[in-house]
Amino acid sequence: MSRLARRAGMMTGAALVSLAGVLPARADTLREALVQAYQTNPTLEAARSGQRGVDENVAIARAAGLPSASVSGTYTEFVVTSRTSFTAPERLVQGQGDVQVPIYSGGAVKNRVKAAKIRVGAGQADLRASESQLFANVVAAYMDVIRGEALVGLNRKNVAVLEVNLQATRDRFEIGDVTRTDVAQSQSRLALAQSNVLSAEATLAAARETYIQLVGKAPEALAPPPPLPGLPDDAREAVMVALDNNPALISARESSRAAEKDIDVAGAGRLPTLALFGRGSYSNYLDTLGGVGSSAVPQTDRQAQIGAQVSIPLFQGGLPAAQRRQAQAQASAALEQEIAAERDVIAQVRSAFTAYRAALDLIESSQVAVDASELSLEGVRAENSVGNRTILDILDAEQEYLNAQTDLVTAQRNSYVAGFTLLAAMGRAEARDLNLEGGILYDPEVNYERVHDKIFDWESDPAPVARSTRTVDTPVQDGDIPES
Secondary structure, X not given: OOHHHXXXXXXXXXXXXXXXXXXXXXXXXXXXXXXXXXXXXXXXXXXXXXXXXXXXXXXXXXXXXXXXXXXXXXXXXXXXXXXXXXXXOOEEEEEEEEEEEEEEOOOHHHHHHXXXXXXXXXXXXXXXXXXXXXXXXXXXXXXXXXXXXXXXXXXXXXXXXXXXXXXXXXXXXXXXXXXXXXXXXXXXXXXXXXXXXXXXXXXHHHHHHHHHHHHOOOOOOEOOOOOOOOOOOOHHHHHHHHHHHOHHHHHHHHHHHHHHHHHHHHHHHHOOEEEEEEXXXXXXXXXXXXXXXXXXXXXXXXXXXXXXXXXXXXXXXXXXXXXXXXXXHHHHHHHHHHHHHHHHHHHHHHHHHHHXXXXXHHHHHHHHHHHHHHHHHHHHHHHHHOOOOOHHHHXXXXXXXXXXXXXXXXXXXXXXXXXXXXXXXXXXXOHXXXXXXXXXXXXXXXXXXHHOOOOOOOOOOOOOOOOOOOOOOOOOOOOOOOOO
């Protein structure tokens, strides 16, 4: 484990206990939330279905290079015939069969298949990116619920303290120990604190709804998340890992390779093609050919031909050249998009690393602020009891204590989310990295191996059915938390 990871584990391990408060014996864990989202989230399921569609492009591209066969049949009634023809038939039954065997297509089929295979790899990387993004969103939603519950609890506690302060101030006003101004100040702070409770409850309700949207079920008691594994010690190390593993960057690289194959596909349009063919036909005039002498005329006819066909393009109005130039331009765009993706990954990793380090430092400073403001509040209350501090001083000290606690809770949430975002940017926040084994891992390669070489025309998959769960039956969320 890296030095930064050990530091984060020690800080978040103790800090997140205060975030979650007192938990029941059974609580939902972050792993359970990730598994639930992995199995039932519609965005991820749609990405998997889309990738299965990409897999079929290999079989589609290969089909153009395989033999093809067809048969046709016709039945014809000669309703009006020439008045000068006494042997014309009255009806005809015909059947015809054709076989085509492509031999050479200028490399179009070969390169089209190669491009399709490369794009399967790019699609699988995109699927990894979708999975990683979903997990990052679930972690953020999970931590938002924990933070929201903690903030509601802190604000409720602050209201309770201010209610006691207001009652004490009123009692002292009755005996002339303080002024009406002191009472008004206490009332104002209490009303503001009550508004803050409502705001915190609304924020918590929104966080819970986002959790339902991503995970598919309402959050119950959420356990503190485990320490994040594999965090790097410096940004350079993180960038080097990301350049090798970030799925979005891998997808951009594969798309660039596929675009190069598209150039060869387009260029094949000006090269010769060669195919073998075979044709056969059968005609039956149903004893109507030949008129009165039909018995002496054969009523059936058979024909068969085999051969080779060569096609040499001579002039196509500049079409293949335009298509090749277009493919070159698109390949150039893909190269630039690869560099743009690389820049984006570097920026994401560096920003996430900086945010994570800053959040860890903020946790330390916020903890110091919490301890100091707590001591300050106790001192101000003691000094007020002997007349050296005013009621306003107590209210200010209580507000500072609440602000420090709020900053600490927020820093704890931001630290964990930034750390997970860093892992996601490094390509280390996918199901295979998060111990989600146990038969639930989705392997897109399985479907590709199943379909890429299928050639039977009448084979199909079962009718599509939705795999993700609906949330229409989940209860409307509010900002209430159980009293601990």
